[in-house]
Amino acid sequence: MRQRPLKQIRFMKALPALFCAGIAVLLPLLTGCNKETPTVTEPTTTVTTTENTAQTFARQRVEDSIQTALELVKKNPVGGWFSTVSYEYQQDNAAYAELNGDQQALYDEMLPKVKDLTPFTYTAKDRGYAVLDNVLMAASALCRDHPEYENYFDIEEVVEGDRTTALRACYFLPYDATGAEANTKQIKEEIQIFEEECNLIVSAIPKTFSTYDKYRYLAAVISLRTTYDNDSAGGKPSATAYGAIEGGSSICQGYASGFEYLCRKANLWCTQVSGLSQDTAHAWNLVKLESGTYHIDLTWADADGNTPLDPAWQSYFMLTQEEILLDHQMDDGTVATGKDQPQTVGQ
Helix, strand or coil, X not given: CCCCCCHHHHCCCCCCCCCCCCHHHHCCCCCCCCCCCCCXXXXXXXXXXXXXXXXXXXXXXXXXXXXXXXXXXXXXXXXXXXXXXXXXXXXXXXXXXCCCHHHHHHHHHHHHHHHHCCCCEEEHHHHCHHHHHHHHHHHHHHHHHCHHHHHCEEEEEEEECCEEEEEEEEEECCCCCCCCECCXXXXXXXXXXXXXXXHHHHHCCCCCCCHHHHHHHHHHHHHHXXXXXXXXXXXXXXXXHHHXXXXXXXXXXXXXXXXXXXXXXXXXCEEEEEEEECCEEEEEEEEEECCEEEEECHHHHCHHHCCCCCHHHHCCCCECHHHHCCCXXXXXXXXXXXXXXXXXXXX
């Protein structure tokens, strides 16, 4: 049986202040772009233009985290998880499948525009109020199926008097907590650097790592690069992959999105789980090994100032269904199928 230090007291831990309290506010797509000139904290590197420059800036931002995460995995071996069998990331567009025909048509219409940061507007006068409701549903599904768009895209409500008369695309800098509309050239430059960061993180995974250690390395990178946003000061980025990987501040949705984003880049099977932890809305991840699927909750792993890969951190990594149910409840029907410490698998 795998030893899980602190497992006996996990259920008694108190959630961080305002733990995931912002998730209900941050997740709905209709947040609105702030028209005022924002005061934002920009990344320390000023972005310029060329792809080579983007790669250089990306390396400067993440190189230390990559090396530290690799060293942590190598210095903290965990016995029994030796299999190198991995399963591909599944892009199933599940949110799209849940839409009705009219909403799917809007989704298909918006997809290339959001990808290219092309402006668009839907007005009640031209399309009717029912279409506006469908736009919100389609845009929300679009971001669930394509989490990279959450980093810079939102829907702005256009209000005249006391009525919403239109909805339009709003593109913002991914580090801007206010979500203010920004120059698309600047957005593309920052996103290019961010994508290069993710590529560098993933390309550093040693071929000799077991699948378990590949997941552990990516999880360690997330823990090294972000902390929990107790004061909900990070705004929308705290719930995005960008916030976890580059922004430095996350709520549970950000932790889960950032980890899934890196797994997707590494072509490792990963999905998000929604539910409750101590009666509070919460999000975490499910991953897949040869021995089955397992839960990973990086928000809780990072609690109380835990060091990545130390026993307390590890107690929320690769959990069986029985283990996660000690202090979590699933509301999406997720069931982990893995067993504890499959020592015979892959040896």
